[in-house]
Amino acid sequence: MPKPTKGPRLGGGPSHERLMLANLAAALFTHRSIKTTETKAKRLRPVAERLVTFAKRGDLHARRRVLSIISDKTVVHELFTEIAPLVAEREGGYTRITKLGFRKGDNAPMVQIELVLEPVTPKVKRSSTRSTASAATAAPVAEAPAEDEVVEDAPVEDVVVEDVAVEDGAAVDAPAESDAAESDAAASAATPVESTEESDTK
């Protein structure tokens, strides 16, 4: 059973809330992306995603159930014929909410809620990323000179250096490491230099 929504209804009463959510869903399906308040978007998300699920089923019964919520036939037709094929591969999560800022008049937090219509890119398994990370950590050890103390110290130094780079965002390092994906490569590139510095000090 779905958990009842906390707090007061949107608008004045239950029927007003139903109408507001139906109209917001219709606007979302016609424009693909609408700007609204955070509260309304959070209430709209389950409503809209349920309608998309009906659209993916695509039969007459589903269409009539959607029409019982959205009364505009053109919007429902567009939902069934144009939006449903685009999200056929997607297993839920048809909408995306991005926080924008605060409205000028009443300081209400505004968001952009949009349909996620991009083709699905399946998530890469974590094991591959772990293997690359382990390879990155293993590489400096392999490249480090034969001195035992330096090899032991090197991983600790790596951690410290990465932390400093992330926290300070030092002006020298930051431009090179601006991308999160690039940071790993940059860190692995930086570590041999660190290890050599260690060897120099010792």
Add this chain to the structure above:
Amino acid sequence: MAVPKRKMSRSNTRARRSQWKAEVPNLVKTVENGRVTYSLPHRAKVVEDSAGTPLYMEYKGRKVADV
């Protein structure tokens, strides 16, 4: 309609208002092209061109909305 029987004293008013406190927002520090900016986390940012004209709002490298 229920109405207050007595005037609220200045002391009580001020004691109540002393509990109004502003919260410090948790800002994220980012360095872009040597310029340090502080911004709220998980929120779209306005992208400006070189002249400082706002173009659009961006989040995680994706254009999300017009300004």
